[in-house]
Amino acid sequence: MSNITTNNILATQNLSIGYDKGKKREKTIARDLTLKLHAGEFVCLLGANGSGKSTLMRTIAKVQPALAGKILLDGAPIHQFKPSHIAQKLSLVLTDRVTIGNLSVYTLVSLGRVPYTGWLGKLTNRDKEMVDWALHETETTQFAHRNIDQLSDGERQKVMIARALAQDTSLILLDEPTAHLDLPNRVMIFKLLRKLAKQTHKAILLTTHELDLALQAADSIWLMGKKSVQGLCNIATGTPEDLVLNGVFEKAFQKDGFYFDKHTGAFKINESARKKIRLLGKGIQAFWTQRALEREGYAVVDTNNDNVACEVVLLGKQPTGYGWQINDQVYDSVAQLLKEIAFF
Structure with missing residues (x-):
């Protein structure tokens, strides 16, 4: 594991994201995005529904194409990589519930080694070491020989993170990893991801609606703001504290009925005071x-x-x-x- 925490694992240059609607028509959601993600950094991508969080995540993962600009992984343009090469550089954990039948935890985590072994490849000693390490780091070793459908939602999500770790990529992307979890498990996942970023020096980026947890745990926040008159979303980046103090966080989530109180770091119901x-x-x-x-x-x-x-x-x-x-x-x-x- 590298101890360098200043390397740009991910960078975008003048990136435009959106959808190709065919016949030379495009729907642009955001443009001119210049973003950086460093080794050992835990970053939360926040924004209201429809702000473009999932589109940005899918574009970074090359699940959908960028409309313009560049995405660099470890300094090289992502479009130059074959899918098998991308799978050795970034891993993706989606928000869907894990509903895999009789697959054991160990087998599921072992699938993280497919980019190195191929679908029919046999696990080498190195592969087995990586699987055991991923299980240990996520505290799921005790589940290794149980079926995935015998685990709680929180335990299953930890196993999916273990699979991403076994893939041994410098960048891990997670789309709403706590969406189906109760509060204790949501806190546990955030603590685990922050610990992994620091101990493994991987760059971790996740989309989330857990605003309070993001403010507490993230090294940096990428905040998708409200759409402009032109229908485009802006993105602000910085430490959680700077985004709160300069009013960007409050403005992004300002709605009738509630407001963000920068003095307490919490959202409050906005009622006209009686007395x-x-x-x-x-x-x-x-x-x-x-x-x-x-x-x-x-x-x-x-x-x-x-x-x-x-x-x-x-x-x-x-x-x-x-x-x-x-x-x-x-x-x-x-x-x-x-x-x-x-x-x-």
């Missing part, structure tokens, strides 16, 4: 109290003025739990607090 509540206190109790109040439509402020309906004092952890106080009355739950505030 202002002054909240006195800090820490975890303040965070969750504010969330509850804002959900009910109140505006939470930390300064006093004539427009404040009431003042809530956070008493912190008490012998029987957390405490909240309004005037002389003390409450021992958020539920009780919300009922009382409704009368102000």
Whole structure:
């Protein structure tokens, strides 16, 4: 495994993506894309539905042709590679549920070696070493001799990632790898992919709708923005923090009904505040109290003025739990607090 993390595993030059509609008619989704993906980098491709994420991913993987520009893999144009050569440079994990019948986990992961052995090729010692390594890295060794249909959705997705690892490519592309998973498994997959990028120095790019997880785990984000008047999508790239601080992230997902709060890194329901509540206190109790109040439509402020309906004092952890106080009355739950505030 290479320790160089500055190499461009993937680069695009003035890339235009879209569809060839025939008779010299094209539908362009985005143009002039200049992107780079380095060894050891974990990148999340984000964007609203219809922004062009899947089209960009399919174009990079040469599943569909580019309309213009170049895609470089390890510095060489991808159009010069034969399919068998591409399969030794990039691996692709799709979003479809894994519904392979009686195939064992070991056999499925072994299919990642097909670009080197051919469909009828026998696994060499090197191939077996790569399969065992991929199973170990994804913590799926214990499933090796079980049938794939005996595994949970989360376990199956880990096995598909193991197959991509066994393929031993410098670039791994994943299209919505957590689409069918519950929250614990979604978190597990993100942690696994970030770990693999750092430990194996492979470049990993995935499309996802898991905005919160992407902000926490990604080294960089490729953000497909809203369509322009011309019907084209722009793409912004950078660290998650820079995209949040410069307002690009907020603008890309701005819709009626909710908004991205850059102070908390979370999406919030956008309701017209009925009343202002002054909240006195800090820490975890303040965070969750504010969330509850804002959900009910109140505006939470930390300064006093004539427009404040009431003042809530956070008493912190008490012998029987957390405490909240309004005037002389003390409450021992958020539920009780919300009922009382409704009368102000």
